[in-house]
Amino acid sequence: MADHQRQRIHPVQVEAPPPPTTPLVPRGSSRSEKGTPLPLHHPPRLHVIPTTTYSTPRKGSCFCKCLCWTITLLVLLLIILAATVGILYLVFKPKLPNYSVDTLRISDLRLNFDMSLYAKFDVKVTANNPNKKIGIYYEKGGRLSVWYTNTMLCEGSLSKFYQGHQNKTELNVSLTGQVQSGSTLMTALQQQQQTGRIPLDLKVHAPVAIKLGRLKLKKVRVLGECMLVVDSLSSNNLISIKASNCKFRMKL
Structure with a gap:
């Protein structure tokens, strides 16, 4: 069969020509109908005015500042206090008062009917103030006591007085005491007396006030302890003190 006959029986579809394409125009430009490019129009610039933002202070930063200021003030106060104490120390050169036991006499030492020990x-x-520029006020309430091992035998009060610079003052103190269930203690003292060496502990508790020039400072306490060794505990006899070792300290 010829080709023209085939086309009559099965007609061939002919594709339509593509539509005319418009020339591409660069972005940001345009052309007129005659093809001449139009002038470019840039978008107007926006002038942004900077705005100042105000942030509210935080509680944490305020607390840190207050803490820093407080610590700084405390450090300054400590420095001033240390400097003041150092200057006072260099000017007055303070020394602790000291005491010595001159004599010891036992007026009475006996067992009562109730088996208590009376002493x-x-x-x-002798109280010694070694300071050249410091006076000492001995206030009311000073005590002096004598102990054997851990038992107090007797005690007495210290008199109230003022002690000047580099002064030594002799104090006569009467001590009395009564110990319950003293038979065991009396037996131990009699056995110790046979050796000729009886250990006694004399303790001093003296509230004092320091005088710097015309300034009277706050009351402090002088605590002292003298370890004595005596030869006898016979009544109405002057006891020989064979050894004495005293230590003193000051407590606020």
């Missing part, structure tokens, strides 16, 4: 001691003590 009466007379002690002569």
